[in-house]
Amino acid sequence: MPDPKWKANAHSKLENFVNDITTLEVVTLSGNITVKDLKLTGAGGINFQKVLESIKGKATDSSAISVVAATKIDLDKDIQQFVKSGMTPEDKELFHMHLQAMQQAQVARKATFEMLINIVKS
Numbered sequence: 697m698p699d700p701k702w703k704a705n706a707h708s709k710l711e712n713f714v715n716d717i718t719t720l721e722v723v724t725l726s727g728n729i730t731v732k733d734l735k736l737t738g739a740g741g742i743n744f745q746k747v748l749e750s751i752k753g754k755a756t757d758s759s760a761i762s763v764v765a766a767t768k769i770d771l772d773k774d775i776q777q778f779v780k781s782g783m784t785p786e787d788k789e790l791f792h793m794h795l796q797a798m799q800q801a802q803v804a805r806k807a808t809f810e811m812l813i814n815i816v817k818s
Contacts, residue, residue, distance in 0.1 A: 717808065718771040720801050724794035726787060727761035765794040769802075 764787050766778040780787060 717805070720769045720798075720805055721767070722794060722797050722801060723766040724764045724790050724797070725761050726764050726790055764790045767794070767798055769798075 762780065763778065764780050764783070766776075768776040779791065783791060
């Protein structure tokens with residue numbers, strides 16, 4: 697007999713997938729994080745989101761993080777963007793990397809959509 701929660705689990709996973717595939721977000725951070733006693737790796741390598749969650753309340757006073765750029769693009773092409781003012785030369789290099797990451801993510805997203813369309817067509 698199937699798990700009675702399978703339908704809710706499947707719905708949740710589908711909802712997460714749709715939310716993930718319909719938005720594209722890139723955030724470029726700069727700074728230093730000094731953390732004691734933090735395990736950064738696990739099964740599958742480093743999960744940056746978990747690292748950020750893990751350091752809440754554990755970062756030392758010498759830690760400083762700033763957002764250089766943040767971009768969110770919705771499927772309907774609505775764009776939200778933040779770019780740091782008064783960029784240093786290093787910030788400008790990071791911003792250039794941010795733009796490259798956005799381009800690469802858009803190419804990957806397009807390939808994913810094309811693959812899904814081909815699956816539906818076949």
